[in-house]
């Protein structure tokens with residue numbers, strides 16, 4: 001058991017080493033150092049994974065993983081159309097998050113797009129309301145004659 005002050009100091013240390021603790025933030029520069037068969041990190045969807053122990057088990061082979069060793073691999077990962085099982089596997093290799101300044105626009109917009117589309121559906125609702133009003137007006141006019 002570590003003392004309180006010790007674990008507090010550990011929290012502040014975002015440089016790395018302790019892989020068991022999540023909530024860490026890594027720069028691409030740091031991830032890039034882990035780029036070989038023995039020590040392989042990857043960033044996928046703004047999360048960082050240490051897949052060193054998975055390399056030999058990867059059904060897609062060692063080579064493709066080495067191609068993206070120490071890199072942002074979101075596009076490559078998605079391009080293959082990995083199964084849900086593959087996505088679930090990722091969780092056990094998660095070691096932290098990608099630093100905000102290193103996040104690619106692509107990965108970042110995946111989340112913001114949704115809020116953008118909600119304003120789009122707002123416009124659709126407006127259009128629907130206008131259509132209902134128009135139909136109502138036609139009925140009212142029809143009643144009068």
Ligand code: HEM
Nearest residue numbers: 051059060064068073076077080081082083085086089090
């Ligand atoms: C690092 C995390 C990754 C995990 C956990 C992972 C896991 C898996 C799994 C479980 C499969 C079997 C098929 C499936 O379930 O979808 C697979 C297949 C494959 N993966 Fe990955 N993968 C990873 C990264 C990558 C990357 C970065 C590439 C780069 C191109 C890649 C390329 C492939 C290919 C080519 C196949 C074979 C697809 C096929 O046979 O149809 N994988 N992977």
